[in-house]
Amino acid sequence: MASRSKLIATLAFFLMPLLLPGCITYQLLGGVEGGEVAYPSDRLVAGKTTLGEVLVLLGAPDKVERVEGGDLLIYQRAVLKRNQLSVGIPLAEFWRPGIDLAAYGALVRYDRLVLLFTPEGILSGAAYEKSSDHPYWKAMTSNS
Amino acid sequence: MKPTLSLGIWLLILALCTGCVVLGKNTEYQPFDPALLEPLLPGQSKAADVCKVLGAPSQVVELSNGNAYVYQRSVIKGTGVWLVLVSFLNGEEQHDRVVFFFDKNDLLTHYGMSLNAAKASYGFPF
Numbered sequence: 001m002a003s004r005s006k007l008i009a010t011l012a013f014f015l016m017p018l019l020l021p022g023c024i025t026y027q028l029l030g031g032v033e034g035g036e037v038a039y040p041s042d043r044l045v046a047g048k049t050t051l052g053e054v055l056v057l058l059g060a061p062d063k064v065e066r067v068e069g070g071d072l073l074i075y076q077r078a079v080l081k082r083n084q085l086s087v088g089i090p091l092a093e094f095w096r097p098g099i100d101l102a103a104y105g106a107l108v109r110y111d112r113l114v115l116l117f118t119p120e121g122i123l124s125g126a127a128y129e130k131s132s133d134h135p136y137w138k139a140m141t142s143n144s
Numbered sequence: 145m146k147p148t149l150s151l152g153i154w155l156l157i158l159a160l161c162t163g164c165v166v167l168g169k170n171t172e173y174q175p176f177d178p179a180l181l182e183p184l185l186p187g188q189s190k191a192a193d194v195c196k197v198l199g200a201p202s203q204v205v206e207l208s209n210g211n212a213y214v215y216q217r218s219v220i221k222g223t224g225v226w227l228v229l230v231s232f233l234n235g236e237e238q239h240d241r242v243v244f245f246f247d248k249n250d251l252l253t254h255y256g257m258s259l260n261a262a263k264a265s266y267g268f269p270f
Contacts, residue, residue: 010152026230030269033237035260051245052186055256060241064205064212071207081269119208121245121253 024087029106031080034062037111039128044115051121058113067116070124075113079132082106105140163227167266172218176240176259184244184252191250198242210247216240219261223268238264 043049043057054073063074084104109131116125180197183189194213195201201213217240225232238260245254 007148010148013152024229027233028231028269029233031235031237035238035258035263052254055243055254058256059258060214060243060256062239062241064207064214064243066205066207069208071209121209 023089025085027082027084027086029080029082029084032077033080034077037075037077037113037128037130039113039126039130041126041128044123044126046123046125049123051117051123054115054123061115070116070118073115073117075115077111077132079109079111080106081109081136083136107136107139109134109139163225163231165226166222166224168220168222168224170218170220170222172216176215176217176242176257178257178259181242181255181257184255186252186254189252191244191246191252194244194252201244207245210245210253211250213244213246215242215244217261219264221264221266223266225268232268232270234267234269236264236267238262 038058040057044054051073058075061073062076063072065072065074082104084102086100086102088100088102111130111132112128114127115123118124176198184194184197191211191213198215202216203214205212205214218237219239220235220237222235223233240259240261242255242257244252247253
């Protein structure tokens with residue numbers, strides 16, 4: 001008798017994954033847009049470095065924008081990560097409301113270099129942010 | 145190992161490995177040929193010369209002392225793996241981009257080029 005219930009328990013354990021599809025699913029989604037963004041701070045000198053030198057050094061920017069008092073060159077890389085866990089019992093055939101729970105967290109992190117140029121094409125300011133290294137779970141669990 | 149346990153493990157492996165894999169690629173236009181850019185010289189070429197070589201730009205941006213013409217091509221590669229309980233989806237988008245800067249007289253002053261579209265790759269999101 002004991003061996004029979006052990007067999008049933010073993011079979012139930014191994015067959016459970018066959019019954020679970022549609023009930024529990026975990027999805028991991030990732031995405032990257034853009035190449036690595038470098039910040040050679042020693043070669044970017046405000047008041048000295050020219051637009052031409054930046055284009056040779058960093059290549060074409062991802063965005064070009066006009067702002068008051070000059071122009072912006074933006075180099076950017078976006079990194080997406082999304083986790084989703086869904087738990088549902090497909091009872092729609094018998095009970096319309098059913099049970100379906102899902103939780104997900106999506107995070108887009110940016111590496112971004114913004115360079116401001118005067119109308120004459122001289123670098124007047126630079127800002128750099130690298131957030132792709134920021135831990136996913138720390139970002140998702142923080143309140144800020 | 146007992147036959148039942150062994151059979152069970154094989155059933156589990158078989159069940160968990162059931163799924164499918166999808167690879168997808170989306171290319172927007174053709175890649176740039178850097179050789180086409182050789183006749184375009186800063187200080188000599190005009191906006192019309194650039195358009196004659198590369199066609200209409202993807203974007204034109206008005207700047208404080210002229211205009212910028214942006215030419216962009218994109219490649220997106222996507223990977224999807226669906227198993228029984230778990231699925232992994234990944235996408236990577238990279239661009240070939242050339243930005244030409246013109247002064248107020250439409251004379252080419254600078255241009256910058258980044259060729260990254262070929263670096264787009266298939267992979268997993270981890």
